[in-house]
Amino acid sequence: MKLQKNTLFALYSVLESASHPERQLSAGEIARKYGISPHHLAKVLHTLAQARVVESVRGVGGGYRFAGNAKRLTLMDVIELFENVSAPARSAAPRRRRASGEAGVERALATVLAEIDEIAKATFRSISIATMLKLVERRRA
Amino acid sequence: MNAAAPAPAAAVRVRNVQAGDLGDVAAIDLEITRVPKPEYWAEIYHRYGTGRRQQRFFLVAEAAGRIEGFVIGEVRDWEFGSPRCGWVFAINVRPKARLAGIGSRLLGAICEGFRHLGVIKVRTLLGRDNQLILSFFRSQGMMAAPFIPLEIDLEPQGTDGK
Ligand SMILES: CC(C)(COP(=O)(O)OP(=O)(O)OC[C@H]1O[C@@H](n2cnc3c(N)ncnc32)[C@H](O)[C@@H]1OP(=O)(O)O)[C@@H](O)C(=O)NCCC(=O)NCCS
Numbered sequence: 188m189k190l191q192k193n194t195l196f197a198l199y200s201v202l203e204s205a206s207h208p209e210r211q212l213s214a215g216e217i218a219r220k221y222g223i224s225p226h227h228l229a230k231v232l233h234t235l236a237q238a239r240v241v242e243s244v245r246g247v248g249g250g251y252r253f254a255g256n257a258k259r260l261t262l263m264d265v266i267e268l269f270e271n272v273s274a275p276a277r278s279a280a281p282r283r284r285r286a287s288g289e290a291g292v293e294r295a296l297a298t299v300l301a302e303i304d305e306i307a308k309a310t311f312r313s314i315s316i317a318t319m320l321k322l323v324e325r326r327r328a
Numbered sequence: 329m330n331a332a333a334p335a336p337a338a339a340v341r342v343r344n345v346q347a348g349d350l351g352d353v354a355a356i357d358l359e360i361t362r363v364p365k366p367e368y369w370a371e372i373y374h375r376y377g378t379g380r381r382q383q384r385f386f387l388v389a390e391a392a393g394r395i396e397g398f399v400i401g402e403v404r405d406w407e408f409g410s411p412r413c414g415w416v417f418a419i420n421v422r423p424k425a426r427l428a429g430i431g432s433r434l435l436g437a438i439c440e441g442f443r444h445l446g447v448i449k450v451r452t453l454l455g456r457d458n459q460l461i462l463s464f465f466r467s468q469g470m471m472a473a474p475f476i477p478l479e480i481d482l483e484p485q486g487t488d489g490k
Binding site for chain 1: 459
């Protein structure tokens with residue numbers, strides 16, 4: 188399971204805002220910190236706001252504020268907003284009619300890729316934003 | 329839904345299991361797994377609860393005279409080729425007593441027991457689809473161990489499985 192850029196930007200934004208729930212962060216502020224385009228990030232934040240993970244605050248000093256439940260919101264909840272996680276692991280081969288030997292190879296490879304995917308999903312589902320913030324603290328220490 | 333709020337963790341005492349607790353322990357397990365297994369619990373008590381082996385732990389959380397949860401584990405040497413470490417085999421909290429810190433207290437207590445025996449690594453093995461227990465252990469700071477659990481279906485005896 189390879190995360191798209193948007194998903195990573197969303198995770199940065201959620202973790203940044205959840206670690207300062209009282210503050211309003213602007214897209215520019217987060218973008219500068221992670222060296223990403225503010226324009227790109229604004230779209231990501233818009234999706235997060237629609238899902239009520241963050242809320243946008245208007246006016247002077249406006250921006251985005253964390254609006255979720257950090258103890259219950261998981262990494263998977265955020266990832267699912269940006270990725271189609273239910274899609275089966277894709278085979279590397281192009282779509283065309285194949286001999287049965289080839290199909291066996293593809294199926295066997297797909298089984299292994301699906302195994303990896305399942306482990307990744309279980310990991311993302313089991314880590315809440317609160318747990319992630321604790322991990323961030325430990326990594327800082 | 330029961331209106332009674334769970335006992336706060338502070339009102340809970342964590343101690344070694346006693347024979348008289350087994351009924352409550354089995355009832356908690358039954359409430360969660362829906363499979364009655366009295367012989368199993370008698371056997372687990374015999375192996376882990378009688379205090380005959382210093383490195384085995386069977387602890388219970390008691391509040392107002394009732395058992396609200398338990399944890400079972402053991403220190404093992406060179407299991408799966410790894411140096412001495414503590415294993416948590418089971419942790420369960422009565423559904424109505426959850427989210428009040430009892431699970432954390434039980435895990436903290438067994439880890440303290442492991443630490444007394446000089447252990448500095450604690451492991452457990454969990455069902456990948458059991459998000460609740462995975463989230464709990466993750467919240468306690470546990471990370472993936474450098475192992476991959478594997479399994480195979482064996483052909484039933486008498487078949488020519490090649
Ligand atoms: C996992 C279990 C032991 C947790 O017990 P508990 O007393 O509720 O745990 P705590 O109150 O100490 O919770 C500690 C943390 O775990 C996490 N957690 C617990 N329940 C959670 C849930 N339903 N969803 C998400 N996270 C949860 C939270 O991060 C929580 O911290 P918080 O209270 O600050 O949110 C209990 O839910 C249980 O017995 N579940 C069934 C276990 C099972 O399936 N056993 C069989 C295999 S051994």
